[in-house]
Amino acid sequence: MDFRELVTSPSSATYATHRIHKHPAVFIPQIPRHIIETYSTKNDEDGDRPLIFDPFSGSGTAGLEAKLLGRDYLGVEINPLSKLVSEVKVQPIPPSLANQAKQDLIQILKNTENGYHANYDPEFLDTTNKELWFEPKAINGLTRIRKALDDFDIYAYDILSNCGEFETKIIQSENIDRQEVQSRLYRWFVLMIANTVYEVSNADPGISKAYRSPKMKDLINEGKHPPDPIQVFTSELNTSFEMLEELWHSIYESTEQAAAHQDNSLDNALDENPAHKAVVDIRSGDAREFSDPDYQDSVDLAITSPPYINAINYYRGTKLRLFWIHDLMEEIIDSTDLRQSFVGTNSVSIRNKENLPKTTLGQWNGTTEEFQSTSLSELDQTILDIHSGELSEAKRRAYTTWKFFNVDMVRSLTRTYELLKPGAHFFLVIGENTIGGHQIQSHKYLADIAQNLGKFNRHGGNLSKVDGYHFIGYAWDEISNRALFQDRNHSNGVIEGEWVVILQKPRP
Numbered sequence: 001m002d003f004r005e006l007v008t009s010p011s012s013a014t015y016a017t018h019r020i021h022k023h024p025a026v027f028i029p030q031i032p033r034h035i036i037e038t039y040s041t042k043n044d045e046d047g048d049r050p051l052i053f054d055p056f057s058g059s060g061t062a063g064l065e066a067k068l069l070g071r072d073y074l075g076v077e078i079n080p081l082s083k084l085v086s087e088v089k090v091q092p093i094p095p096s097l098a099n100q101a102k103q104d105l106i107q108i109l110k111n112t113e114n115g116y117h118a119n120y121d122p123e124f125l126d127t128t129n130k131e132l133w134f135e136p137k138a139i140n141g142l143t144r145i146r147k148a149l150d151d152f153d154i155y156a157y158d159i160l161s162n163c164g165e166f167e168t169k170i171i172q173s174e175n176i177d178r179q180e181v182q183s184r185l186y187r188w189f190v191l192m193i194a195n196t197v198y199e200v201s202n203a204d205p206g207i208s209k210a211y212r213s214p215k216m217k218d219l220i221n222e223g224k225h226p227p228d229p230i231q232v233f234t235s236e237l238n239t240s241f242e243m244l245e246e247l248w249h250s251i252y253e254s255t256e257q258a259a260a261h262q263d264n265s266l267d268n269a270l271d272e273n274p275a276h277k278a279v280v281d282i283r284s285g286d287a288r289e290f291s292d293p294d295y296q297d298s299v300d301l302a303i304t305s306p307p308y309i310n311a312i313n314y315y316r317g318t319k320l321r322l323f324w325i326h327d328l329m330e331e332i333i334d335s336t337d338l339r340q341s342f343v344g345t346n347s348v349s350i351r352n353k354e355n356l357p358k359t360t361l362g363q364w365n366g367t368t369e370e371f372q373s374t375s376l377s378e379l380d381q382t383i384l385d386i387h388s389g390e391l392s393e394a395k396r397r398a399y400t401t402w403k404f405f406n407v408d409m410v411r412s413l414t415r416t417y418e419l420l421k422p423g424a425h426f427f428l429v430i431g432e433n434t435i436g437g438h439q440i441q442s443h444k445y446l447a448d449i450a451q452n453l454g455k456f457n458r459h460g461g462n463l464s465k466v467d468g469y470h471f472i473g474y475a476w477d478e479i480s481n482r483a484l485f486q487d488r489n490h491s492n493g494v495i496e497g498e499w500v501v502i503l504q505k506p507r508p
C-alpha cells in the first residue's frame, strides 16, 4: 500500500468540515478514508454498519470520514476542545437554519456595545497571564462576543420556523429533538469563539505551543496585531457556515434527489442513506483507561495517530482557546488533571527522578530470549543515551520516552485490543521523531510492543503472556501538510514522515 498516492494536493484536505478548526497534527483525510474503504465493508457479517474506532480521536478526521462513508464511529479524546471540534465537524445542521441563526447572532453582536464586558471575561483555568497573551482590544472584543452569544439565548431559539421544508422533514424523521439541534448551533458558535481566540491572541500561530515570539511582539508594537475580534468572528462564522453547508449536502443531497421521485418516499430515501444513519459517538476520556462493556469485542476497524513524543504539546497549544470557552462547555475541566493526562508531553511530573532511567526490560515478563528477538533492547539503549545527555532536560526526556512506550502505548494498545473484534485490523499512523538528538524509531517499537502486549507489566487488562496483535506490515507516508508541522525545533521534535503500522487482533 503506498499512502503517497493518496495525497493529491493540499486542497484535497479541505472538503466538507475537515478544516473547520486549526487543529495540530491532523490526519490527511485521505488516509482514514482509504483505510476505511479498504478494510471495512458496508455491512458487517451481522448486517450492521461497521464500527470504526480512534482512541486518540483529535479533531475527528477519521470520525468525519466514517460518517461520510456510512460507518459508525467511536472516538476517545482527552482534550475537550478537540472533542468539541469533532462534534461540530460531524453533526449536520440544516443550512437555512444555520444561516439564519448566524445572521441573527451577527446582528445581536452589532447591537452589543463596543468595549469591555466584565461579566463575560472568564477566569483562566491556571496561572496563565491573560494580559500577556491578549491585548486589551482582543479582551474587549472577546467579552463582547461572549455577551452576544449569551444574549442570543439559543435554547429559546425557534428551530423549525427557520428550517426549509426538506430540512424540517429530515429533522423530524431523524427524530432529533429540538434541543439537540439547538446544541449543535451552540457548539458551532462556541467553536468559532475558539477560532477567534487563535487569531487574536499574542501567541505565534506558526508555533505549536503558546509562544509570544519576537515577530508577534513587533506586530503588536507596530499596531498590526491583534485584528478586530468582531471581524474575525464574523468571518469565521461565514467561512465555517459554507463548510457546514457542504457537510449537509454531502450527507443529504442524494436523499433529496431520491425523495423528489414520487415513487420513493423520504423515509425510504433516508433508509438507503448510510451517511445519514451512521452514528458518531465522541467520548471525553483517556485512551489508556477507556473501556465500555457495550463496545467490548465490537470494533471492526481501528485507526489512530497517537500523540508524538515531546513534539507537540497539545495542552500548551490549545490552552488559550480552551480558557476562553471552558465555562461554555458541557463538562467541567480541571486544568491540572488535563495537563497531566496528555500522552507524550514532558509536563509529566517525575516523582522518582533519582530512580531514572527505567528501561523496557524492567517492565518485561517474558523470557530474555523473547526480549532479544524484539527491537526493544535498542529502545532501552536509546533511553539510556537520552538520559546521559548534557542538558538538564535529559532526564525528563528519557523519562517521557520511557513512559510513552512502556505505560501510555502499552495501555492504550491493550484498551483497543479489548474493543476490537477478533480478526479486526488496527492502523497506527506514527511519526519518527528525534529526542535529545536521538532518532526514535517509534514504528518498530510499537510493532514489537503490540505483538507482545501480554508480556508487559502495565497493560492493566486480562491478557495472558502470549496475547498480542499479529503484525501485518508497515507502510510509509511522507508528511505533505508541512504547514502544520512548522518550527518543530522549539519543541525538539523533527518529523519527516510517518509510518503506518498495520496490526490485527488474532482470531481465537
Ligand SMILES: C[S@@+](CC[C@H](N)C(=O)[O-])C[C@H]1O[C@@H](n2cnc3c(N)ncnc32)[C@H](O)[C@@H]1O
Binding pocket: 023, 024, 025, 026, 027, 028, 055, 056, 057, 058, 059, 060, 061, 062, 076, 077, 078, 079, 082, 285, 286, 287, 288, 304, 305, 306, 307, 308, 314, 341, 342, 343
Ligand atoms: C496526533 S493527534 C490525533 C489527530 C487526529 N488523527 C486528527 O486527525 O485530528 C493526537 C491526539 O491525542 C490526544 N491525546 C493525548 N493524550 C491522550 C489521552 N491520554 N487519551 C486520549 N487522547 C489523548 C491529543 O489531545 C490529540 O488530539
